[in-house]
Amino acid sequence: MSSSPFLESVRTELRTRRYSIKTEKVYLYWIKSFIIFNDKKHPKDMSNHDIERFLNHLAVNRLVSGATQNQALCAIIFLYRYIIQRDIKNLRYSFTKREKSMPSVLSHEEAMQVIAQLHGKYWLIGSLLYGCGLRINEALQLRIKDINLHDNSLFIFRGKGKKDRYTLLPQRLNHAITQQIAQVKLLHSKDVSEGYGLTSLPPALLRKYGNAAKDTAWQYLFPSSTRCVHPYDNYICRHHLHETSFRKQLRQAVLATPITKHVKAHTFRHSFATELLQHGTDIRTVQELLGHSDLKTTELYTHVIGSRFSHTLSPIDR
Numbered sequence: 001m002s003s004s005p006f007l008e009s010v011r012t013e014l015r016t017r018r019y020s021i022k023t024e025k026v027y028l029y030w031i032k033s034f035i036i037f038n039d040k041k042h043p044k045d046m047s048n049h050d051i052e053r054f055l056n057h058l059a060v061n062r063l064v065s066g067a068t069q070n071q072a073l074c075a076i077i078f079l080y081r082y083i084i085q086r087d088i089k090n091l092r093y094s095f096t097k098r099e100k101s102m103p104s105v106l107s108h109e110e111a112m113q114v115i116a117q118l119h120g121k122y123w124l125i126g127s128l129l130y131g132c133g134l135r136i137n138e139a140l141q142l143r144i145k146d147i148n149l150h151d152n153s154l155f156i157f158r159g160k161g162k163k164d165r166y167t168l169l170p171q172r173l174n175h176a177i178t179q180q181i182a183q184v185k186l187l188h189s190k191d192v193s194e195g196y197g198l199t200s201l202p203p204a205l206l207r208k209y210g211n212a213a214k215d216t217a218w219q220y221l222f223p224s225s226t227r228c229v230h231p232y233d234n235y236i237c238r239h240h241l242h243e244t245s246f247r248k249q250l251r252q253a254v255l256a257t258p259i260t261k262h263v264k265a266h267t268f269r270h271s272f273a274t275e276l277l278q279h280g281t282d283i284r285t286v287q288e289l290l291g292h293s294d295l296k297t298t299e300l301y302t303h304v305i306g307s308r309f310s311h312t313l314s315p316i317d318r
Helices: 005-016 021-037 048-060 066-083 108-116 121-132 136-140 171-193 205-214 243-255 265-278 283-290 295-305
Strands: 153-156 165-168
Touching: 005 021, 005 066, 021 048, 021 066, 048 066, 108 121, 108 243, 108 265, 121 136, 121 171, 121 243, 121 265, 136 243, 165 283, 243 265, 265 283, 265 295, 283 295
Parallel strands: none
Antiparallel strands: 153 165
């Protein structure tokens, strides 16, 4: 089923429209699940009733979250709009409103406690997440050319929303980064000597850059331990470390501390923002460092630290 001509046509359309690999996998999963749930009928022969039954099944029987329901609905809308070429109308089902929740934040001491339990490259990844306010995929996608140790800055290429930005790089990480680059160079030299050495590039960029993709500057700061086949262009390359690898290490690190908060890789980014705001950094500077398009997104952190109420006394304190 996963290699059926129909699903391959969906994959081709997703790639033509430049959807990410992650989105491609998710959409194909939900489209396949939708077809199997409806006894493998062709989607062009299905009605709104079949779509509603599937979405209700996810909510009632599989107890998926509102965000997951929305994801499945997005995949089905894509299927009908671009593959079946028919817009879904009068569906008795709408996108679930996402619950607004305050982010979990670590104090500086707690963040450093967790990072201290990480080792080697994982210590450096955790330090970059907290020290630079990066998302996990931004940290793992860093290439050697994106690091400027002289100006202590990082270039983030195509962050969320496909936006480029610069952010600060803590000086105390310079030594660890230099060591990591040295290890990458050794691994890269081994790849080249074995007839490989190409890094993973976005689709079609290999034709543009050619052998430049073998340059050390283009190598990932955190390369994968194995080579793989590029999912779009089919050449042998070395991708970056997978985020599940860091996630496992982070879980063990948190368990080794007395911290009871729910800690994810993104928690370090939240903690970076609140630390800067608590120490007087201008909110627009924080917005720029985080790469937020809307200041309202950054303002969420003022709620976390309670600065909106900093001059308000509770009646019991008067």
